[in-house]
Amino acid sequence: MRPKLELYGSGFVVIAMGILRTQLLAFAALCCAGVGVACADMFLQGVNGDHAMSATHDRFYAGVDKAFVGEGLDWSGVGRSSNGTWVTMISPTHFVSANHYHPSAGDTITFHEDNNLGGLTHAYTVAADAYDTTYGGLSSDLWLGKLTAPLDPAHHVATYPVLMLGADASYMDLHIMAYGAPDRVGTGMISAVVDDFEIGCTRTMRWWFHVEEGTGTGAGDCHLIGGDSGGPSFAVLRGRLALVGIHFTTNDTNGVFDPEDSWPLGFGWSGDSFVPFYVDQLDAHMGAERTERMCGVADLNCDGQVNGPDLGLLLGAWGQTGAAFDLTGDNHTDGADVGVLLGAWGN
Numbered sequence: 001m002r003p004k005l006e007l008y009g010s011g012f013v014v015i016a017m018g019i020l021r022t023q024l025l026a027f028a029a030l031c032c033a034g035v036g037v038a039c040a041d042m043f044l045q046g047v048n049g050d051h052a053m054s055a056t057h058d059r060f061y062a063g064v065d066k067a068f069v070g071e072g073l074d075w076s077g078v079g080r081s082s083n084g085t086w087v088t089m090i091s092p093t094h095f096v097s098a099n100h101y102h103p104s105a106g107d108t109i110t111f112h113e114d115n116n117l118g119g120l121t122h123a124y125t126v127a128a129d130a131y132d133t134t135y136g137g138l139s140s141d142l143w144l145g146k147l148t149a150p151l152d153p154a155h156h157v158a159t160y161p162v163l164m165l166g167a168d169a170s171y172m173d174l175h176i177m178a179y180g181a182p183d184r185v186g187t188g189m190i191s192a193v194v195d196d197f198e199i200g201c202t203r204t205m206r207w208w209f210h211v212e213e214g215t216g217t218g219a220g221d222c223h224l225i226g227g228d229s230g231g232p233s234f235a236v237l238r239g240r241l242a243l244v245g246i247h248f249t250t251n252d253t254n255g256v257f258d259p260e261d262s263w264p265l266g267f268g269w270s271g272d273s274f275v276p277f278y279v280d281q282l283d284a285h286m287g288a289e290r291t292e293r294m295c296g297v298a299d300l301n302c303d304g305q306v307n308g309p310d311l312g313l314l315l316g317a318w319g320q321t322g323a324a325f326d327l328t329g330d331n332h333t334d335g336a337d338v339g340v341l342l343g344a345w346g347n
Helices: 011-022 026-035 275-283 307-316 333-345
Strands: 078-081 086-089 095-099 108-112 121-136 140-149 176-178 184-196 202-207 234-239 240-250 270-274
Touching: 011 275, 086 108, 095 240, 095 275, 095 333, 121 275, 140 202, 140 270, 140 275, 176 240, 184 240, 184 270, 240 275, 270 275, 307 333
Parallel strands: none
Antiparallel strands: 078 086, 078 108, 086 095, 095 140, 108 121, 121 140, 176 184, 176 234, 184 202, 202 270, 234 240, 240 270
């Protein structure tokens, strides 16, 4: 059997062929909002049908056999409007979504504190302030929105850092967790970062799932369909979700799992607006707020190196709880974290 990384590859041949079947998720998203048919669940590789694998991949599954793949991670900063559009918080008042499918001013956004559908929820209202990102002078599909009031510190609603690794090549073969409709989390691996011209020009990251793995190790790999636009993709670093993408496009046209949608012979990639590419634009339109940037495992100041300044930041946080300088995921900054940093020294 070929190793896992080879199953995804670079994707350049498939990208060139795949433009024949490329489509936005916009039309199907409108159907999900009540204009046409009911919205299907985000597809997972190991099944061919909605609601299968719910115990492991549906955030709000209520059965006794629940074994959610995202348990222990904080999904509270991903919200939905009443018409199904998505919000991912990147600061106390600002969020990102898809330009072609985003909430409107006055819409109510609901956030769930935990993974229990009957648990605490908090409602916020979308403001009129918004910004459509650009690339090369053209509109992009990454959309910056704002709430009418900042998140209440008493509410447990997360804001997410953006994963900043430097060159695009640093993101290749990175495992991600993608959040899609209705509240399902699937996995994937980034295989390409390219320019996409469906809406102006959007810097886009793409991933495939692989049909040969069937219900084996890749059963949870996902594929975007209508209704997923605007949802987030995260990497997991230092025990936190770090934002890398906002769902944008797919070149699957029929919304069902087909062998032709798989890597390496098929056309079926999923695509997100590549958020790290846009962070400076986002910062420039967030007023006094800024995106939080998360870099490599021990690169605490995001300068592309692990050295003395990073050690200084870690020692300055010695004994504190929280994720900012916790390199081991145990919620403490202590000697174990120093060991991780020293192990990465000079990289």
